[in-house]
Amino acid sequence: MSSGWSVGLDIGGTKVHGVLLDPTSTVRGTLRAATISGTAGVVASATRVVRELCGAAGINPADLTGVGVGVPGLVDPRSGSVSHAVNLGMDVSAVPLGPLLAVALGGVPIGVENDVNVAALGAAHLLAPTDDLAYLALGTGVAAGFVLDGRLRRGFLGGAGEIGHVIYQPAGPLCACGQHGCLELYASGSALDAAWPISVGQRASQGVFEAAAAGDASAVAVRDPFVDAVAAAVRLIVLTYDVERVVLGGGVAEIGEPLLGAVRGVLRRQADGSGLLRSLQMADRVQLVPSGAPVAPVGAALAARSKV
Amino acid sequence: MSSGWSVGLDIGGTKVHGVLLDPTSTVRGTLRAATISGTAGVVASATRVVRELCGAAGINPADLTGVGVGVPGLVDPRSGSVSHAVNLGMDVSAVPLGPLLAVALGGVPIGVENDVNVAALGAAHLLAPTDDLAYLALGTGVAAGFVLDGRLRRGFLGGAGEIGHVIYQPAGPLCACGQHGCLELYASGSALDAAWPISVGQRASQGVFEAAAAGDASAVAVRDPFVDAVAAAVRLIVLTYDVERVVLGGGVAEIGEPLLGAVRGVLRRQADGSGLLRSLQMADRVQLVPSGAPVAPVGAALAARSKV
Numbered sequence: 001m002s003s004g005w006s007v008g009l010d011i012g013g014t015k016v017h018g019v020l021l022d023p024t025s026t027v028r029g030t031l032r033a034a035t036i037s038g039t040a041g042v043v044a045s046a047t048r049v050v051r052e053l054c055g056a057a058g059i060n061p062a063d064l065t066g067v068g069v070g071v072p073g074l075v076d077p078r079s080g081s082v083s084h085a086v087n088l089g090m091d092v093s094a095v096p097l098g099p100l101l102a103v104a105l106g107g108v109p110i111g112v113e114n115d116v117n118v119a120a121l122g123a124a125h126l127l128a129p130t131d132d133l134a135y136l137a138l139g140t141g142v143a144a145g146f147v148l149d150g151r152l153r154r155g156f157l158g159g160a161g162e163i164g165h166v167i168y169q170p171a172g173p174l175c176a177c178g179q180h181g182c183l184e185l186y187a188s189g190s191a192l193d194a195a196w197p198i199s200v201g202q203r204a205s206q207g208v209f210e211a212a213a214a215g216d217a218s219a220v221a222v223r224d225p226f227v228d229a230v231a232a233a234v235r236l237i238v239l240t241y242d243v244e245r246v247v248l249g250g251g252v253a254e255i256g257e258p259l260l261g262a263v264r265g266v267l268r269r270q271a272d273g274s275g276l277l278r279s280l281q282m283a284d285r286v287q288l289v290p291s292g293a294p295v296a297p298v299g300a301a302l303a304a305r306s307k308v
Numbered sequence: 309m310s311s312g313w314s315v316g317l318d319i320g321g322t323k324v325h326g327v328l329l330d331p332t333s334t335v336r337g338t339l340r341a342a343t344i345s346g347t348a349g350v351v352a353s354a355t356r357v358v359r360e361l362c363g364a365a366g367i368n369p370a371d372l373t374g375v376g377v378g379v380p381g382l383v384d385p386r387s388g389s390v391s392h393a394v395n396l397g398m399d400v401s402a403v404p405l406g407p408l409l410a411v412a413l414g415g416v417p418i419g420v421e422n423d424v425n426v427a428a429l430g431a432a433h434l435l436a437p438t439d440d441l442a443y444l445a446l447g448t449g450v451a452a453g454f455v456l457d458g459r460l461r462r463g464f465l466g467g468a469g470e471i472g473h474v475i476y477q478p479a480g481p482l483c484a485c486g487q488h489g490c491l492e493l494y495a496s497g498s499a500l501d502a503a504w505p506i507s508v509g510q511r512a513s514q515g516v517f518e519a520a521a522a523g524d525a526s527a528v529a530v531r532d533p534f535v536d537a538v539a540a541a542v543r544l545i546v547l548t549y550d551v552e553r554v555v556l557g558g559g560v561a562e563i564g565e566p567l568l569g570a571v572r573g574v575l576r577r578q579a580d581g582s583g584l585l586r587s588l589q590m591a592d593r594v595q596l597v598p599s600g601a602p603v604a605p606v607g608a609a610l611a612a613r614s615k616v
Binding site for chain 1: 382440452456457459461462463464465466467468469470471473474475476477478485486487540543544545546547548549550551552578581582583584585587588589593
């Protein structure tokens with residue numbers, strides 16, 4: 001019996017982040033739990049979060065309308081299988097994650113999607129009435145998810161939004177993908193971490209922006225090229241997709257307003273020198289993902305429900 | 309009285325190319341005529357082509373279900389107005405081309421679209437059953453039109469597919485858009501023309517490929533970087549949109565198989581060094597627009613009809 005309630009999970013390498021949505025799509029519970037690596041571990045971690053979210057709300061998991069799961073890696077949304085989810089310890093092809101979770105949860109309909117795609121869906125829901133946006137995930141890598149005129153753009157092979165591997169500096173260093181100078185070598189959280197020594201208890205991303213704001217020249221020398229690269233990602237997204245909004249997300253977005261202000265500054269300066277860029281009003285389209293908003297798990301829940 | 313017949317026009321700087329479609333979307337007439345510059349001239353040229361196509365088929369233009377028009381420049385498809393169509397001598401904002409043509413043709417419904425967008429729609433129709441593709445226009449500039457899961461992607465400001473102004477060589481020369489090293493400085497027909505002396509009666513684009521094939525080192529030195537840039541455009545399109553097909557069109561596509569073979573060669577070599585690129589199977593997705601196929605006017609007619 002379907003209750004209209006659903007659960008969304010964002011399964012990352014360290015944590016499973018879950019939300020419980022009521023029939024009106026309001027978040028009625030959230031939970032984070034450690035991810036156990038490997039296929040069996042991922043299924044156990046996910047199942048546990050679903051059961052605990054339901055238990056706290058007095059709902060039988062078997063009555064859920066659906067459970068949606070966002071995972072890193074290449075996803076076949078029809079079969080619910082996942083390939084190359086290296087961060088989850090599932091470094092093989094076609095793990096049938098959807099069917100395994102369905103069995104573990106007593107037959108509840110399961111939807112599996114790429115994690116950046118569900119974040120884009122969640123951002124579109126939480127930032128409504130916008131239904132045309134890119135979610136730019138700046139984390140370990142750089143990728144984007146797209147909701148276009150209200151529809152998720154997955155792509156023919158599920159590869160839409162792999163913008164981290166568009167070449168940014170042709171003379172740049174070798175990327176793990178085999179190309180040189182890929183955008184994610186410059187615009188990712190990992191790139192920022194690698195370029196700045198971390199103090200205990202502080203994230204590199206925030207430390208470098210604080211030090212740069214305080215006038216530290218070596219921090220400015222790290223921050224400015226990083227901001228240029230993020231602005232290049234925004235330009236790339238607008239020049240190709242012309243989405244109404246570009247939402248900055250991922251770990252780097254936790255820098256908050258200093259990041260947004262710096263990216264907008266670069267976009268405005270470039271627009272000053274280019275009629276084309278000026279006409280595209282890029283600085284006005286960029287925004288931060290709302291701080292603490294569970295975009296990915298909410299998007300996962302919505303994706304699962306839309307499938308049922 | 310609507311007959312189910314429609315006319316599509318591709319209005320370029322030198323020629324208006326028109327087709328007459330019957331109710332089954334079969335081409336029943338084609339015509340090319342010179343474009344007269346300026347708003348009044350464009351309306352007169354377009355009206356003449358519509359009347360002559362209808363006259364030859366014994367149809368009253370007032371009975372057409374719709375007339376679709378593809379034009380270079382920024383188009384507002386709702387109002388039918390066109391901005392910055394410099395090549396048509398309409399270098400101003402918001403020329404109400406749709407309403408003007410409607411009056412000139414006795415009230416026939418008019419649809420106005422960007423020329424690259426209608427070419428993408430026409431390519432999707434002529435290459436059916438593909439309904440997910442990019443049309444990569446390699447002409448005076450470089451731009452792409454996108455049909456995604458059967459729907460045209462215009463973008464929020466009608467700017468989707470402005471990939472010619474994604475930066476390809478950060479240290480490159482100044483582009484007319486105000487940025488440096490834009491992709492269209494390397495992958496356009498104009499770029500090829502500028503780099504190769506033209507013999508009388510021969511297009512630069514074909515001349516350089518023929519000379520390079522015959523072993524002319526200076527031609528190879530022009531051809532190879534050009535092909536690399538076209539391949540970069542294809543990679544950019546697949547990494548961002550992951551469309552099922554990328555159709556090479558525009559004047560440069562008249563080079564034909566030598567161009568396609570060279571672009572596929574570059575994509576295959578790059579895939580050899582990159583698991584990511586290999587998994588995306590780019591070489592297999594690229595194809596030429598069918599030689600002589602009137603993709604843009606057919607797409608314009610279909611766009612108009614879908615609007616009625």
